[in-house]
Each structure stands twice: as C-alpha cells, then as structure tokens.
Amino acid sequence: MSQQENGPVMRPWLDPDAVPFIRIRNITKKFGAFTAVNNVTLDIYHNELFCLLGGSGCGKSTLLRMLSGFEQPTDGSIEIDGQDMAGMSPCDRPTNMMFQSYALFPHMSVEKNIAYGLKRDRLPRGEIADRVAEILKLVQLEEYGTRKPAQLSGGQRQRVALARSLVKKPKVLLLDEPLGALDKKLREETQFELVNIQETLGVTFIVVTHDQEEAMSISTRIGVMDQGKIIQVGEPREIYEFPQSRFVADFIGSVNMFEGQVIKDTQSKVVIHCPDAQMDIEVSHGVSCASAQKVAFAIRPEKIQMSRTKPKKALNLTRGVVQEIAYLGNLSIYHVVLDSGKAVRVTRPNLERADEHAVTWEDRVYLYWDGTAGVVLNT
Amino acid sequence: MQRKSRLVLIAAILGFIFLYAPMVSLVIFSFNKSKLVTVWGGFSTKWYGELFQNAQILNAAGLSLRIAVISASLALVIGTIAAFVLVRFGRFRGRNLLTGMITSPLVMPDVIIGLSLLLMFVAMQNLIGWPNRGMTTIIIAHATFGAAYVAVVVQSRLRDMDLSVEEAAADLGAGAVRVFFDITLPIISPALISGWLLSFTLSMDDLVITSFVSGPGSSTLPMVIFSKVRLGVSPDINALATIIILIVSVGVIGAALAMRKKDMPHG
Numbered sequence: 001m002s003q004q005e006n007g008p009v010m011r012p013w014l015d016p017d018a019v020p021f022i023r024i025r026n027i028t029k030k031f032g033a034f035t036a037v038n039n040v041t042l043d044i045y046h047n048e049l050f051c052l053l054g055g056s057g058c059g060k061s062t063l064l065r066m067l068s069g070f071e072q073p074t075d076g077s078i079e080i081d082g083q084d085m086a087g088m089s090p091c092d093r094p095t096n097m098m099f100q101s102y103a104l105f106p107h108m109s110v111e112k113n114i115a116y117g118l119k120r121d122r123l124p125r126g127e128i129a130d131r132v133a134e135i136l137k138l139v140q141l142e143e144y145g146t147r148k149p150a151q152l153s154g155g156q157r158q159r160v161a162l163a164r165s166l167v168k169k170p171k172v173l174l175l176d177e178p179l180g181a182l183d184k185k186l187r188e189e190t191q192f193e194l195v196n197i198q199e200t201l202g203v204t205f206i207v208v209t210h211d212q213e214e215a216m217s218i219s220t221r222i223g224v225m226d227q228g229k230i231i232q233v234g235e236p237r238e239i240y241e242f243p244q245s246r247f248v249a250d251f252i253g254s255v256n257m258f259e260g261q262v263i264k265d266t267q268s269k270v271v272i273h274c275p276d277a278q279m280d281i282e283v284s285h286g287v288s289c290a291s292a293q294k295v296a297f298a299i300r301p302e303k304i305q306m307s308r309t310k311p312k313k314a315l316n317l318t319r320g321v322v323q324e325i326a327y328l329g330n331l332s333i334y335h336v337v338l339d340s341g342k343a344v345r346v347t348r349p350n351l352e353r354a355d356e357h358a359v360t361w362e363d364r365v366y367l368y369w370d371g372t373a374g375v376v377l378n379t
Numbered sequence: 380m381q382r383k384s385r386l387v388l389i390a391a392i393l394g395f396i397f398l399y400a401p402m403v404s405l406v407i408f409s410f411n412k413s414k415l416v417t418v419w420g421g422f423s424t425k426w427y428g429e430l431f432q433n434a435q436i437l438n439a440a441g442l443s444l445r446i447a448v449i450s451a452s453l454a455l456v457i458g459t460i461a462a463f464v465l466v467r468f469g470r471f472r473g474r475n476l477l478t479g480m481i482t483s484p485l486v487m488p489d490v491i492i493g494l495s496l497l498l499m500f501v502a503m504q505n506l507i508g509w510p511n512r513g514m515t516t517i518i519i520a521h522a523t524f525g526a527a528y529v530a531v532v533v534q535s536r537l538r539d540m541d542l543s544v545e546e547a548a549a550d551l552g553a554g555a556v557r558v559f560f561d562i563t564l565p566i567i568s569p570a571l572i573s574g575w576l577l578s579f580t581l582s583m584d585d586l587v588i589t590s591f592v593s594g595p596g597s598s599t600l601p602m603v604i605f606s607k608v609r610l611g612v613s614p615d616i617n618a619l620a621t622i623i624i625l626i627v628s629v630g631v632i633g634a635a636l637a638m639r640k641k642d643m644p645h646g
Contacts, residue, residue, distance in 0.1 A: 068550060069550075070546055070550075089549075090546070090549045090550045091549050091550070091551075091552045091553060091554060092552075095550075096550055096551065097546075097547070097550045099543040099546070099547055100543075101541055101543050103541060103543040103544045103546065103547035104544075104547075105544060105547075105548070105561075105562060106544075106566065107565040107566060116548065116551050116553075116561075117551030117552055120551060120552035120553050120557070121552060164547075164551070165550075165551075168551065168552070
C-alpha cells in the first residue's frame with residue numbers, strides 16, 4: 001500500500017524513462033562445461049520486491065550469488081545504483097544476503113550476530129547499540145538479544161538472519177529461499193511480515209524461491225527461470241493470466257493444455273481445432289501466428305464453468321464424466337474425463353455449506369468457457 | 380523387558396570390571412604400606428613421599444611434560460593446516476596421496492615409524508649436523524603422529540561446518556583473515572582443543588617411538604618406568620602411575636566435555 005505514497009509511478013517498469021536500480025546485462029556463468037546462468041539481461045527498479053522463481057538447478061541461486069559477489073560472472077556485467085560491480089568482493093558491495101540456512105554465527109548471541117556487520121564498519125559503540133535495538137524491535141525480538149541461535153525456534157532464527165542482513169541498510173537485500181525452512185502456517189504469516197518490512201525500510205529486495213505461491217503473494221514482479229535463462233518477467237497477475245510459453249503456464253499454478261491447430265485466424269478471433277477437446281475452440285483475441293500452425297490452448301481450472309444441464313449460450317462447450325473429486329474445504333477439484341479420453345481439471349469454490357445439488361461422482365457434465373478465458377501458446 | 384535390562388546391566392558391569400580392575404588395583408596398591416607389591420600391609424602414603432624425592436623420576440616427568448606440550452602444539456598447527464587443505468582446497472593433484480600420508484601414522488606400527496624416523500634423523504645429522512638426538516628429535520617424532528590425530532579430528536569438524544556462515548561474515552564486511560579468527564576458529568575450537576589434548580596424552584604415553592629417537596640423557600617418563608619395572612616393580616611406581624592416571628583422565632574427560640558443550644543445543 002505504502003508504495004503509492006512514493007510517487008505517482010508505482011510501477012516503474014511500465015515507464016520507459018524510468019532508470020533501473022540494478023542493471024544485469026548479458027550475464028553468463030559457466031562451471032566447467034555446465035552453463036548455470038545463460039545470457040540473462042534484467043532490470044530491477046528501486047524499492048522492488050523482485051522474485052526469481054524456478055525449479056532446483058535453474059540457475060536462480062547462482063544469479064543471486066553473482067549479485068552478492070560470491071561468484072564471478074564468466075561474461076556480462078552487473079551494475080547497482082550506477083556502480084559497476086565487476087571484481088568487487090562481497091564485503092565491499094552495497095548488498096547483503098540472507099542465507100537459506102540463515103548462517104547465524106553459533107558462538108555469538110543474537111545481539112552480537114546483528115552487530116557484527118556494524119562493527120566491521122567501525123561505527124561508534126553507542127550507535128551500534130541503538131541500531132541493534134532498533135532492528136530487534138522491527139523483527140519483534142527485543143527480549144531475545146542475549147540468547148544464542150541454538151536457543152531460538154526456527155521462526156525466530158529466520159528473523160535474526162533477516163535483522164542481521166538489514167541492519168547495515170544495504171541498497172539491495174538478497175534473500176535465498178527466505179521462508180523455505182519454515183512450516184506452512186508460519187510461512188504465510190512471515191510472508192506478510194517480510195513485505196511490511198520491505199515497505200517500511202524501502203530497501204530493494206531480490207528473493208530466490210521455488211515456491212510459486214510465495215512468489216505470487218510477496219513480489220512486485222516475478223522472473224521465471226528455467227535452464228539458466230529468464231523465460232518471462234512480469235507482475236504476478238501477468239505471469240498467471242498471460243503466460244507466454246507452455247513452461248510458464250505449466251510451472252505457475254495448474255493448467256489444462258489442449259494441443260491443436262489454427263484453422264481460422266482473423267484480427268479479432270482465432271479458432272483452434274482441438275480433437276482432444278472434441279471441438280473447435282474459439283478465442284476472442286488475435287494471435288500472431290501462421291495459419292495452420294500447431295499451438296496449445298491453455299486454460300486455468302477455475303476459468304472453466306461446469307454444470308449438469310446444458311447452458312443456454314456457450315462459446316466453447318464440451319462434455320465429460322466426473323471421475324474424481326478432491327474436497328479441499330474452500331474449493332473442490334474435479335477431474336472430468338472428456339469422451340476423447342482427455343482428463344480436464346476444474347475447480348469450483350464451495351460457496352454453500354451443504355450443497356445438495358452439487359456435482360458428484362459419475363455425473364455427466366457440460367464444461368464451457370467464453371472467448372477470453374484462456375490463452376493461446378505457440379512456444 | 381525387566382530381564383533384558385538386567386542382562387544389559389550385568390554386561391556393563393563386567394565390561395567395566397574388565398577395563399578398570401587393573402587400574403583400580405594399581406591405585407589401591409599405591410597406598411600400600413608393605414614393600415612387597417602383592418601383599419597388603421596397611422594404608423600409607425609413604426610411596427608418594429618417596430616418589431617426590433626421586434630426582435630421576437621427577438626429571439623424566441618434567442621432560443615428558445615439556446615434550447608433550449611442545450609437540451602437541453606443533454601437531455595442532457600442522458594437523459589443522461593439513462585438515463584445511465584436505466577439506467577446503469577441493470580436488471588437487473596429490474590429494475589422495477596427502478590423505479594417505481596424513482592418516483598413515485594411525486595405522487602404521489610404532490616400531491616402523493620409530494625406525495624410519497631414526498634413520499632419517501641419523502641421515503640428517505650426517506648431512507647438516509642437525510638435529511642432535513634428544514629432546515628435539517622426540518618432539519619432532521611426537522608432533523608427526525600427533526598431527527595425524529589432529530588432522531582427523533579437525534577434518535571432520537570442518538566438513539560438518541556450514542560454509543555459508545563464513546560467507547555471511549564476508550558479506551557483512553569481514554576480510555578473509557577476520558573471517559578466520561572471528562568465525563572459523565571459534566566454531567572449530569572444540570576440535571582443536573580435543574586434538575591438542577589427544578596428541579598431548581599420546582605423547583605422554585609413547586614408549587616405542589621415543590625409545591628409537593631419544594638420545595643419551597633424555598629419558599622420558601615411560602622410558603624410566605619401563606626400565607625400572609624390568610628390574611622389579613617398586614611401589615613408588617604405583618604411586619606415579621596413579622598420578623598419571625589422574626592426569627590422563629582429567630585430560631580425556633576435559634576433551635569430551637569440550638566437544639559436548641559445543642554440540643549440545645541449549646534449552
């Protein structure tokens with residue numbers, strides 16, 4: 001919310017004149033014959049909470065370690081706040097890192113852990129004490145200053161690690177799976193805390209995560225990585241609703257994918273012949289593709305309507321049998337097998353507490369959606 | 380369950396008797412009044428008094444202590460450097476050779492180590508006139524096998540250590556030297572302490588290697604005891620052995636506590 005106070009432009013990536021805070025240009029990192037990061041170019045703006053999202057081994061951590069200075073790029077350049085980072089060691093960079101293992105110093109108390117970076121800057125003792133007290137208050141650990149890391153719970157350790165990396169007021173904070181070691185409930189609480197702290201301090205955060213839900217809920221923008229490359233960069237909604245490739249559509253959330261062939265391609269609509277879906281799917285927006293090209297139509301499970309009676313008006317309509325239902329409380333997941341044999345995933349919110357007319361096993365149902373419900377992917 | 384736990388108890392008692400009965404009898408007989416080692420003649424501490432008037436034994440004990448302290452400290456430095464090279468330098472040419480060399484004193488018979496060291500010292504003295512056989516050669520010999528034990532202990536500690544802790548310190552603005560003294564050294568300190576204590580005790584205890592490399596006038600405590608025992612056991616040796624048992628147990632228990640204190644999570 002507070003980002004609105006920072007100025008009229010709260011989404012600098014939409015402004016062509018905005019100056020990026022971090023410029024990553026054609027960066028490549030090779031370990032022997034293996035290319036961990038492959039020619040990545042990326043702009044990150046001041047005050048962003050940018051998530052690098054990808055599976056294990058996709059190069060996201062290596063990219064982070066190059067920003068922090070623990071790895072030297074094989075090729076390319078990194079610039080932070082107008083300053084070239086080439087050859088600069090981790091201790092001189094305007095970045096701090098929060099490690100996945102937290103990397104707390106086991107032989108030092110919480111206070112000493114946090115004060116360590118300030119002492120290296122040779123700050124006066126009074127100022128160190130003030131800043132440690134201030135940051136301990138921010139992460140709500142005032143009472144725990146004299147404890148050793150081994151005497152803290154996982155969540156508390158995570159906050160000490162956060163405090164220690166923030167206390168030097170870095171220009172950029174790099175976080176490697178910051179919530180990875182916490183259990184689900186605590187993770188959700190901590191997500192909001194993390195966002196609050198980021199907004200309070202106005203530090204640019206770059207977060208590495210493999211958890212797409214986490215990335216969606218905290219970030220201003222997400223960069224999806226695969227095999228050392230950035231596949232797509234965008235706001236969470238953009239990534240979810242307008243994926244540009246099969247990989248992104250499949251990686252973020254769940255999706256139903258229908259392979260087909262373009263049979264009609266005009267300015268305002270496309271028709272795709274999909275034998276799997278037993279119909280010609282109509283999409284009401286133009287797609288830049290050749291006629292007769294093989295494409296995929298991707299639609300999210302919650303965008304599909306379902307009913308036992310035939311809808312009066314439906315642009316895209318198909319039929320199937322409910323084979324599996326997973327009741328998750330707030331919503332239910334239905335596996336509907338079309339007559340072609342293709343299984344489709346549909347989710348419906350459970351709006352009624354006791355819905356007697358709800359669709360049940362072995363029901364024959366109609367599935368339908370309008371022309372804007374899905375996207376056409378040709379890569 | 381009841382029967383099983385009783386069985387375990389009996390086994391434990393038998394085991395402890397097997398291990399400690401000889402030492403306990405030695406401690407008891409050190410307080411024997413009689414001059415005959417095997418006949419109990421009433422409680423007395425006179426052998427302790429006699430022991431402390433025996434200049435030969437006291438000199439030997441002093442020499443052994445000095446050798447143990449110096450060689451353990453040398454072993455600590457050499458062994459720690461070796462452990463760092465093995466754990467941190469990744470794969471390099473001759474790494475397997477170094478691993479083998481470092482651990483060989485652990486498995487090599489003492490006689491062979493002693494003999495080879497003696498041959499080397501003799502050759503060196505012929506070539507460069509150093510070292511003279513005596514305290515120096517004993518220290519070098521003890522540091523050699525002590526370093527092997529230190530390297531093994533420190534290696535395992537270093538391997539368990541989370542590297543990102545050092546990276547975190549560097550990230551917060553510490554240079555390489557600062558990282559070592561602020562972070563690495565305190566974290567591996569239990570291993571350093573127990574490595575030092577281990578090589579100290581081994582040095583205090585060693586007879587075979589020492590006999591090979593020592594020279595005239597440099598008899599360590601084990602050598603003196605061994606030569607005395609060959610002429611018949613005198614009760615003051617029991618008193619001396621009791622004191623040594625006391626020192627060694629304090630050392631071993633101290634090392635164990637140092638290791639445990641760091642490993643146990645608090646609270």
